[in-house]
Amino acid sequence: MSDRTQVTLDPETRRRAQAKAAEKKISFAEYVRRLVVDDLGEADRKLDISTVFDLAEEGPETEIADQKDEMIAEAILDVHPSQRGRKKMKLKLKSRRR
Known part of the structure; x- marks a missing residue:
């Protein structure tokens, strides 16, 4: 689930970022998301094994x-x-x- 976030940029920075996103043929939002992930790295997600195994709790x-x-x-x-x-x-x- 994603959270909506508001970021304020000066007009020149926003213009340059939008131009870079257009150059990459991605949305401005996707460009910002990728920058944040690149800077922070991927989050370690703890996977719950029960999502793969033991899906049915009853029955034959x-x-x-x-x-x-x-x-x-x-x-x-x-x-x-x-x-x-x-x-x-x-x-x-x-x-x-x-």
């Missing part, structure tokens, strides 16, 4: 890892039903991990 265990290739192929066929039944198209995906 699943075999998603074993069935992911078939699930992806089925999702592709749901989006592109005209491909269903084509002999030349192989939708069985193979994982690189073994």
